[in-house]
Amino acid sequence: MSSPTPTPAGFNPLFPVFLKLEQFRVLLVGGGNVGLEKLTAILRSSPATAVTVVATWISPALRTLAAPYPRIRLHERPFQETDLENHDFVFAATDDPVLHRRIKAAATARGLLTNVADTPAECDFYLSSVVQKGDLKIAISTNGKSPTVAKRLRAMLEETLPDELDTVLQQMTVIRGQIRGDFAAKVKSLNAVTAELTGGPAYESPATRRWRRVATGSLLALGAVVAVAWRKR
Ligand SMILES: C[C@@]1(CC(=O)O)C2=NC(=C\c3[nH]c(c(CCC(=O)O)c3CC(=O)O)Cc3[nH]c(c(CC(=O)O)c3CCC(=O)O)/C=C3\N/C(=C\2)[C@@H](CCC(=O)O)[C@]3(C)CC(=O)O)/[C@H]1CCC(=O)O
Ligand SMILES: NC(=O)c1ccc[n+]([C@@H]2O[C@H](COP(=O)([O-])OP(=O)(O)OC[C@H]3O[C@@H](n4cnc5c(N)ncnc54)[C@H](O)[C@@H]3O)[C@@H](O)[C@H]2O)c1
DSSP states (O other), X not given: OOOOOOOOTTOOOOXXXXXXXXXXXXXXXEESHHHHHHHHHHHHHOTTOEEEEEEEEEOHHHHXXXXXXXXXXXXXXXXXXXXXTTOSEEEEOSSOHHHHHHHHHHHHHHTOEEEETTXXXXXXXXXXXXXXXXXXXXXXXXXXXXXXXXXXHHHHHHHHSOTHHHHHHHHHHHHHHHOOSOHHHHHHHHHHHXXXXXXXXXXXXXXXXXXXXXXXXXXXXXXXXXXXXXXXX
C-alpha cells in the first residue's frame, strides 16, 4: 500500500497548466448568474471555445454575451446525462446541489473533468484570477482559500505591470530568433538582455510595501472589527 504524500500546511498542490481550451468541448449546465460568470471567464481567455450551455432558464445577459460567438450553443431545457456525451469538460453552475452531485458522478464515470460552482470538494479543477497584457497571462490561485484576495492581486498586477510588457515580449521574440550560438550561450544572452526588468535585488515596489504592511497586522485587526460588527447585527 502506498502512503499518502505529505503536504505541509500552507502548501498549494494544484498543478498550473495553460490549456488550449478551444481544442476541447465544454458543457456548461446552468444559465443564471454563476453560469454567466463561468462563460465570461471562458470567453475572456479562450473566445474560440466550443461551449454547449444547457439550462432550464437562460438569462438575457448570458444570451447577449453568447450572441457574437458562433461556437456557443444554447439549449433551454433540463440537463440530461446524455448531454455529457462528446464533451471533455463540464461546469455545473445551477442552484441545485443534488443535480451537481449527479453531474459530477456521471462526468467522472465518463472521464470528463468537472468544475462545480462554489463546491471545491467536487471540483477536478478551479478557475483562477487572470491578468492579461497582450501575450502575457498570469493565473492566480489561492488554493481556494480566498478568491477575493486572488481578485485583489489581479487588480494590483493589472495596475502595476506596465503595458509595455507586451512590447518587450514581442521584441524578445525577434531577439530570440536572431541570437546565434549554442543553447547555453543563447540563455546567457537572453538573461543579460532582460536583467534590468527585475529592478535589481534591493528593489521593492510601492505595491509590495503596501501588501507587506497589510499582511503584518492591519488586515487581521480590520477583520476582527468587521467580525464583531457582524455578530452584533
Ligand atoms: C478566481 C475566480 C475565478 C472565476 O470564478 O472566474 C474564482 N472565484 C472568483 C470570485 C469569487 N468567488 C466567490 C467570491 C465571493 C467572496 C469570497 O468568498 O471570497 C468571489 C469574489 C467576488 O466575486 O468579488 C465565492 C466563492 N468561490 C468559491 C466558493 C466556495 C468555497 O470557498 O467554499 C465561494 C463561496 C460561495 C458562497 O459563499 O456561497 C470557490 C472557488 N472560486 C474560485 C475562483 C476557485 C478558487 C480560486 C482560488 O484559488 O482563489 C474555487 C475554489 C472554485 C471555482 O469556482 O473554480 C473569481 C475571481 C475572478 C477575478 O475577479 O479575478
Ligand atoms: N449569484 C451569485 O453570485 C452566487 C454567489 C455565491 C453562491 N451562489 C450559489 O450558486 C448557485 C447558482 O446561483 P445563480 O445565481 O447562478 O442561480 P440562478 O438561479 O441565477 O441560476 C440557476 C440556473 O440553474 C439552472 N437549472 C436549475 N435546475 C436545472 C436543471 N435541472 N437542468 C438545467 N439547468 C438547471 C436554471 O435554469 C438557471 O439557469 C446557487 O446555489 C447560489 O446560492 C451564487
